[in-house]
Amino acid sequence: MFSPDVEPGTPVPDGGPWSAAVGQGGGVLRSVEIGKLPLEAGGGLPDVTMAYECWGTLNPEGSNGVLIQHALTGSTHVSRGDSEEDGWWEGLVGPGEVIDTNRYFVVAANMLGGCYGTTGPSSIAADGAPYGSRFPFVTIRDSVQAEARLADKLGITSWHAVIGGSMGGARALEWAVTFPERVQRCAVVAACAASTAEQIAFAQAQVLAIRQDPNFAGGDYYDGAAPTLGLGLARRIAHITYRSEAEMGARFGRSVQPGEDPLGHARLRPVPGGSVAGRYQVESYLDHQARKLVTRFDANSYVAITEALMSHDVTRGRGSLVESLARAADVEFLVAAVNSDRLYFPAQSEELAAALPGHVVVHRIDSGIGHDGFLTEVDTVGELLRESFFTE
């Protein structure tokens, strides 16, 4: 039944050093052109490409699709599939798994503004140059509109389920409220109804870290050095919020990085790569997280998607929270929170659940790790999904 508009493995029009990662998955990254897209904040994008991966086969009714939405720096690569590389929710999707690809057609789309194949700031505009600073402001809702066009192209009439964690949860929630007739079930994991003041504050620091890197050049850096120091600092700030104080304490404490001395004049000598000599282990760990991200992610996409997440507010233009969510009265919801999450506090999931139509309880994901528990506790997430959405 499924017939992609382009051949599997077609290279996506993308540039920059993170492109190497676009092909990951053994050529199973696919893309479709969805045409001109008007944007919530005004203006529009003339030619939008949506990149995605998929597993399984769509049924003739177009009703067995499952949309899995990635987080801020996530990609379409949810599951290894035929590729060589594990996905970010490995084990959840596949033949005989919780989301059984013998029964369901699973789709993961790269968010609008991203750098994993979907049109974003690093994409080539009509004039042959990357968008860069010209890339317009996009919101969570804009991406959901683009994803709906992708669903049209794929022949999906109504998703069996739309599932997401963190920013993916925001996108999943927006799907249920924007297109309730096309969403049978919706799982919102470690996410909330609207980005809070603190989430906005931490996001501002990250965006500023990138903008203040002189290599950023206002967003037009594609013909020069990338703002890796700024992006690396943004990642460090973010990563602290993804982990709990207790986890960092138990894992690193005050341990010193072997061979280095934090109590020394050597500290004052910057080391190429933005770090300094003489580190505690936790510093080395964060340096490592920063280094990993800058090799696979575009700084402009980081800014665009972070600002889209700052804009997340399911109530915008829809009245109160209860009124806004009432539109999704026929959608079955699963809400889950990581008990140690200090970026998306469980109380925020409780607030969402309480305002949803019908009786929705908040399932707890037990993990001491913090927000990232929604990624590391795949088995728990799988069990919750099996019990709620994939019982048969």
Add this chain to the structure above:
Amino acid sequence: MFSPDVEPGTPVPDGGPWSAAVGQGGGVLRSVEIGKLPLEAGGGLPDVTMAYECWGTLNPEGSNGVLIQHALTGSTHVSRGDSEEDGWWEGLVGPGEVIDTNRYFVVAANMLGGCYGTTGPSSIAADGAPYGSRFPFVTIRDSVQAEARLADKLGITSWHAVIGGSMGGARALEWAVTFPERVQRCAVVAACAASTAEQIAFAQAQVLAIRQDPNFAGGDYYDGAAPTLGLGLARRIAHITYRSEAEMGARFGRSVQPGEDPLGHARLRPVPGGSVAGRYQVESYLDHQARKLVTRFDANSYVAITEALMSHDVTRGRGSLVESLARAADVEFLVAAVNSDRLYFPAQSEELAAALPGHVVVHRIDSGIGHDGFLTEVDTVGELLRESFFTE
């Protein structure tokens, strides 16, 4: 009894735009030369000036002194005194106040490495140029050694009490353990026995924000533009950790800064000063905090003191925590924590109290504001001090 080594109001040898603030307090900033100071991490400083303010009169025995230790970006200006400007613990010190200057001689010293008069990176070295990148690595213990020299100069044989919050609490604790015979009472407020992995992680992000500002120039920026963008970003990161999620949520929520539109292309235009157009109120608030700090604080001092705080560990070279604190068996302790503090968690105060000699309970400072509660809840801090240390 008290006879300062220099005349009150003598200008301190300092440079940079933050010097304007040095004179604050109506000329009551004083300073003494304490000579050459060897440093814990090796090397030393040849000529150290310690700046301080004081209130009241020292008794002939030199035993009625109270040392109040400032936090990371704090100054010697604890109390208005004869000046025009309120102090950071205004109302706590003065005639008839909790710390009654008719009975006690109160001293507040600027930390070693600071920019409020004590020798720091912006001070002029022997060759006539500011230290800049040549300023050595200093620790909390180095500052306590320097403060002990100041106490010698002032004729203080034994402090009635050494009191501090946040980094000031770390300095107070080090005083009690390093010089137990010179500390009768010690108050450690919103502080802990050793900086934790998470505290180090947030500190690293702040230090990197400054180091990565091209104006920082490795620390030798005194003949050019100051790294205000980097320092401002460091302050934003820090300030988020000083406040609770609940306080930011209740105060700002998702409110938009009047006249600005966060959902707009205008966001992509950087505004002079490091911010961007189209902000949420919480962003404007953090921009304001950043702007305030960069006009009064030196970036090199921020790095030096932050790294000193990262080094804070009362157990270094002293055995276990219990063994380390046993040295202060004759010191009377007051430990207090802000219940909503998420930078210095109350559990860290509990851990300290449990390891102190004798039976020490942790007093709670009730505030929803977070770590900054140790500054805003002056009355509560005052009551705790009155009950414990200033009963007569």
